[in-house]
Amino acid sequence: MSTMLQVEAEIDGLAEILVGEGVTSYLEIGSKFGGSLLRVAERLPVGSRIVSVDLPKGTKAWVQSEAELKAVIAKLRLHGYDAHLIWGDSTAKAVVEQVRALGPFDAAFIDANHTLPYVEKDFANYALMTRIIAFHDIAWRRAPEWVGTRIDVPEFWARVKDTARQHAELKLCPTAKNNGIGVLWLD
Numbered sequence: 001m002s003t004m005l006q007v008e009a010e011i012d013g014l015a016e017i018l019v020g021e022g023v024t025s026y027l028e029i030g031s032k033f034g035g036s037l038l039r040v041a042e043r044l045p046v047g048s049r050i051v052s053v054d055l056p057k058g059t060k061a062w063v064q065s066e067a068e069l070k071a072v073i074a075k076l077r078l079h080g081y082d083a084h085l086i087w088g089d090s091t092a093k094a095v096v097e098q099v100r101a102l103g104p105f106d107a108a109f110i111d112a113n114h115t116l117p118y119v120e121k122d123f124a125n126y127a128l129m130t131r132i133i134a135f136h137d138i139a140w141r142r143a144p145e146w147v148g149t150r151i152d153v154p155e156f157w158a159r160v161k162d163t164a165r166q167h168a169e170l171k172l173c174p175t176a177k178n179n180g181i182g183v184l185w186l187d
């Protein structure tokens with residue numbers, strides 16, 4: 001199994017929702033080792049289109065994550081999925097166009113750069129290509145004086161969640177201050 005940076009019950013909950021919605025095309029922005037990609041994709045029907053975008057050298061464990069992500073794509077192809085890997089900054093026009101050429105999608109999962117400008121751009125670009133969009137780290141919470149790399153997804157999520165016809169929140173992290181997946185139905 002590939003290294004996964006998720007609470008298992010949350011990503012399984014997302015997969016459950018996507019299966020219930022009849023999803024056969026899934027876009028993931030930010031896959032790192034490919035753990036969540038594989039976990040979701042394997043729940044979808046064989047033949048489903050699976051597209052992953054990740055940033056070259058964008059992770060602290062790049063040597064390992066590049067190899068693992070490529071192996072996940074190869075495994076999915078071997079098992080009959082129409083899997084694609086796009087390397088680049090998800091907010092770059094050329095990357096958005098490569099993704100668009102493989103779309104539209106039934107569902108997208110955004111788990112790349114967690115700062116507000118990037119999450120907003122990923123939403124603006126990829127919401128137009130999918131009927132369901134999900135975000136990781138909606139439950140991240142720290143005191144204002146906490147020092148470290150902050151995650152802006154909760155602020156973003158609070159702003160958008162009521163703009164869709166339906167939304168769901170998966171908040172099952174035992175720490176109650178990390179992870180969390182928010183799902184928006186855009187159709």
Ligand SMILES: C[S@@+](CC[C@H](N)C(=O)[O-])C[C@H]1O[C@@H](n2cnc3c(N)ncnc32)[C@H](O)[C@@H]1O
Binds near residue numbers: 003033089
């Ligand atoms: C938290 S990890 C993804 C974890 C994965 N979804 C999982 O749960 O197994 C975030 C990934 O986003 C990628 N990333 C960060 N900024 C990005 C950007 N601007 N465009 C594309 N990928 C980006 C990083 O390289 C990293 O691999």
